[in-house]
Amino acid sequence: MRTLKYAILGLLNRGPLTGYDITKEFASALGNFWSAKHSQIYPELKKLADEGLVVFHTVTQGEKLEKKLYTITPDGRKDFLQWLNQDEPLEPTPKDIFKLKTYFSDALPLGKRIEQFQSQLIKRREKLYILKNHKEKLYGSINPASLTDRQRSDYLVLQGAILREEAYVTWLRESIALLGS
Amino acid sequence: MRTLKYAILGLLNRGPLTGYDITKEFASALGNFWSAKHSQIYPELKKLADEGLVVFHTVTQGEKLEKKLYTITPDGRKDFLQWLNQDEPLEPTPKDIFKLKTYFSDALPLGKRIEQFQSQLIKRREKLYILKNHKEKLYGSINPASLTDRQRSDYLVLQGAILREEAYVTWLRESIALLGS
DNA sequence: CCGTACATGTAACGTGTTACATGATTTT
DNA sequence: AAAATCATGTAACACGTTACATGTACGG
Numbered sequence: 001m002r003t004l005k006y007a008i009l010g011l012l013n014r015g016p017l018t019g020y021d022i023t024k025e026f027a028s029a030l031g032n033f034w035s036a037k038h039s040q041i042y043p044e045l046k047k048l049a050d051e052g053l054v055v056f057h058t059v060t061q062g063e064k065l066e067k068k069l070y071t072i073t074p075d076g077r078k079d080f081l082q083w084l085n086q087d088e089p090l091e092p093t094p095k096d097i098f099k100l101k102t103y104f105s106d107a108l109p110l111g112k113r114i115e116q117f118q119s120q121l122i123k124r125r126e127k128l129y130i131l132k133n134h135k136e137k138l139y140g141s142i143n144p145a146s147l148t149d150r151q152r153s154d155y156l157v158l159q160g161a162i163l164r165e166e167a168y169v170t171w172l173r174e175s176i177a178l179l180g181s
Numbered sequence: 182m183r184t185l186k187y188a189i190l191g192l193l194n195r196g197p198l199t200g201y202d203i204t205k206e207f208a209s210a211l212g213n214f215w216s217a218k219h220s221q222i223y224p225e226l227k228k229l230a231d232e233g234l235v236v237f238h239t240v241t242q243g244e245k246l247e248k249k250l251y252t253i254t255p256d257g258r259k260d261f262l263q264w265l266n267q268d269e270p271l272e273p274t275p276k277d278i279f280k281l282k283t284y285f286s287d288a289l290p291l292g293k294r295i296e297q298f299q300s301q302l303i304k305r306r307e308k309l310y311i312l313k314n315h316k317e318k319l320y321g322s323i324n325p326a327s328l329t330d331r332q333r334s335d336y337l338v339l340q341g342a343i344l345r346e347e348a349y350v351t352w353l354r355e356s357i358a359l360l361g362s
Numbered sequence: 363c364c365g366t367a368c369a370t371g372t373a374a375c376g377t378g379t380t381a382c383a384t385g386a387t388t389t390t
Numbered sequence: 391a392a393a394a395t396c397a398t399g400t401a402a403c404a405c406g407t408t409a410c411a412t413g414t415a416c417g418g
Contacts, residue, residue, distance in 0.1 A: 010284070085289065095214060099213075
């Protein structure tokens with residue numbers, strides 16, 4: 001399906017970047033719904049260049065450090081927009097190791113089961129807290145309807161991550177209540 | 182991490198199964214949070230047998246059809262329970278192609294963006310409806326506190342799937358409202 | 363007897379992670 | 391001067407999907 005290809009093209013569609021820049025993008029905001037390591041990114045950039053969807057030119061930083069700055073080509077932009085325009089089928093349900101354990105957890109004593117749920121709850125709440133803080137910092141006092149198109153995209157995916165984590169926390173709380181009854 | 186290994190051991194911990202039976206399990210209830218194709222299951226069963234965590238004996242169905250019925254060994258049960266007991270770290274955020282598209286969607290005209298959200302909303306609602314129907318059919322009139330341990334595990338993961346889908350539907354509805362404003 | 367479900371396997375390919383490998387630049 | 395960050399790459403391995411390949415049993 002080449003999703004990494006389109007994630008990279010989507011970033012380059014906003015402006016030229018190096019492989020290192022792209023790696024950093026995947027480690028930040030974008031990381032909430034897609035990610036890749038540099039060991040996957042560099043070969044993919046090479047492949048995209050072979051396919052004529054991107055070009056690079058070398059820029060020199062300081063005395064001799066060479067960076068490859070990648071730019072999307074018209075062909076690349078066309079391919080990217082065609083992907084973006086396609087209707088997206090529902091993905092298969094994402095895998096979830098904790099739910100797998102829950103499914104088999106009748107093999108554990110009740111006390112241990114509850115303990116595991118509580119441990120997950122602490123971690124999920126922490127993650128949710130960080131996401132909410134981030135939202136507050138970026139959009140705290142702003143009416144979301146007044147954002148630019150680009151900011152609105154960023155807002156939507158952050159909000160999506162928050163709703164997902166809230167649902168997980170709700171499930172953990174409900175589960176603990178049920179097990180404790 | 183060998184998660185498939187433990188998913189299989191977890192199923193065999195409940196009783197002997199063939200590779201075909203395991204394949205069917207992944208295609209049904211369990212499929213809401215873990216799955217694998219038969220092409221992955223048969224080699225994994227062979228590996229588990231080599232490792233001494235399961236044994237199989239051949240049973241004949243009808244005239245000559247041979248089935249391999251796999252049974253978990255004491256070593257296998259020990260390994261499985263040790264995995265089940267381990268505290269589970271938070272997994273990296275699951276990948277989500279539609280959210281990736283959302284992140285880049287400022288490159289599309291507004292009408293198209295809303296259209297895509299509405300298409301997703303229809304599909305997600307359909308999936309949610311199926312899950313809720315399933316819950317109603319299995320537990321409709323029953324007080325969840327009166328379930329056995331085993332039934333409770335099944336109930337919890339189904340409820341987890343429902344909460345996850347509800348959160349996704351909420352996000353899609355919110356997004357459409359914001360984009361339409 | 364025909365179609366569906368039962369039953370088991372392998373091969374090729376695509377995707378993703380960890381580890382290996384190297385070196386320059388900037389900050390403390 | 392040392393440490394952190396910038397910068398780019400490859401190799402080995404693990405995991406997953408699609409396609410190939412074969413044959414039996416059962417219900418209508």
